[in-house]
Amino acid sequence: MRAVFRILLVSIFLIACQSRDNIPYNILSQSKMQAVLWDMIQADQFLNDYRLIKDSSLDRGTESVKLYRQIFTIHHISKEQFQQSLSFYRDHPVLFKVILDSMDARSDIAPTEVIRPQILTDTVRHFTDTIRLFKKKKRLPVR
Secondary structure: OHHHHHHHHHHHHHHHHHOOOOOOOOOHHHHHHHHHHHHHHHHHHHHHHHHHHOOOOOOOOHHHHHHHHHHHHOOOOOOHHHHHHHHHHHHHHHHHHHHHHHHHHHHHHHHHEEEOOOOOOOOOOOOOOHHHHHHHOOOOOOO
16 A cells, blocks of 8 residues: 555656646747747738738738738648647746747847948949040040
8 A cells, every 4th residue: 555655646746847838749839939920020010011001991800811821831830730839828928938038139139130231332434524525625536
């Protein structure tokens, strides 16, 4: 009886000590989830700043769905897989906080990467205008 009690106690202890933050195989990794969420935020920003302002006849919901489908295609995931991953990370706030914090750090860096001043150099060679040169001298060349 004591042996059964000890085995039961040890197994309960081992189960209790397991990390609950393990990510299941069908859930997107933190880095992939971050990339998908980042692209979705960028798509919403694009939709609000450019598409809906220029064409007021567009429906925000249908346009968002179109952009989200493109994002899912780019990242090779399905809508269901994204929704499962999102609900998993909502249920595990410690893991979700890591994703959101890294996205916040990325947003601080992003504007400086996009906007860089470019130094433009003149590629046209400057030639002297020979007609104006001869007009100033008031004589034309003899042929």
